Amino acid sequence: MSLAIFDLDNTLIGDDSDYLWGQFLVDQGVVDKAQYENANAKFYDQYKQGTLDIFEFLRFSLQPLAENDVRQLYQWRAQFIQDVITPVLLKPAQQLIDKHKAQGDTLLVITATNRFVTEPIVQLYGITNLLATTPEFVDGRFTGAIIDIPCFQEGKVTLLENWLERSGETMQNSWFYSDSHNDLPLLKRVDNPVAVDPDEKLTAFAKSSRWPVISLRNDECPPHHF
DSSP, X not given: OOEEEEOOTTTTBSSOHHHHHHHHHHHTTSSOHHXXXXXXXXXXXXXXXTOOOHHHHHHHHTHHHHHSOHHHHHHHHHHHIXXXXXXXXXXXXXXXXXXXXXXXXXXXXXXXXXXXXXXXXXXXXXXXXXXXXXXXXXXXXXXXXXXXXXXXXXXXXXXXXXHHHHHOOOOTTOEEEESOGGGHHHHTTSSEEEEXXXXXXXXXXXXXXTOOEEOSOOXXXXXXXX
C-alpha cells in the first residue's frame, strides 16, 4: 500500500478550475467583466511561466468570496460544478484513481486552487483527502485571507509533511501525478513521479530525468504504467 498524490488542475480535470471559476463569476455578472478577465488571464499566464506571486493572486481570487453572502456563493458553486466542471472530468483519471484504490493505496489531492472551489471536484472522483489553499472563514463569512500557507510550489511540500505527521502515512513507494513545472519540488520528493499531459518545462525535465510521461486526455487509452 502506498500514498498516491494527485494534482488537480490540468491533471485530473481537463482545465484549470481556478481560472474557470473566475470566468464563471464573469459570466454570472458577479465581477466586472473587463477588469476581472484581464487580471485572471494575466495571473494564469504568470502561473504557466512560473512567475506567479501567489499572495497577489490570492488577494485577487478570494475577493469575490469575501464580498458575497455565503449562501449565494454555495449556490453559484453548485451551478459551476454542474455546468463547467462536469464536462472537464476525465474518464482515464477516474480509472487511474480506481486502480490505486484497488491496490489499497491512500489517495490524496494536493492543489494550489482554494478549497472552496476544489473540495466538491475532488469528491466527484471519490477522494476524501485534500490539501488545498484554505480561505479563512470567520463569523459566517469568508474574509479574503487564507489559513496557514498557500498550497503552492514548496508550500505543497510543507503542507504534505504536516499532513503526514497528522495522518501517520509515509512516503514509502509514494506517487505524485502532475502536469506543471510548479510542482517540481513535490515531484522530486516522491518515489514515483509521473508527468501527466505536462507543460513544456515539465516535459523537458521529465524526459531528462527519465520519469514516466502519460496522458489522461484520451478516453480510448487508459494509462497502464504501473
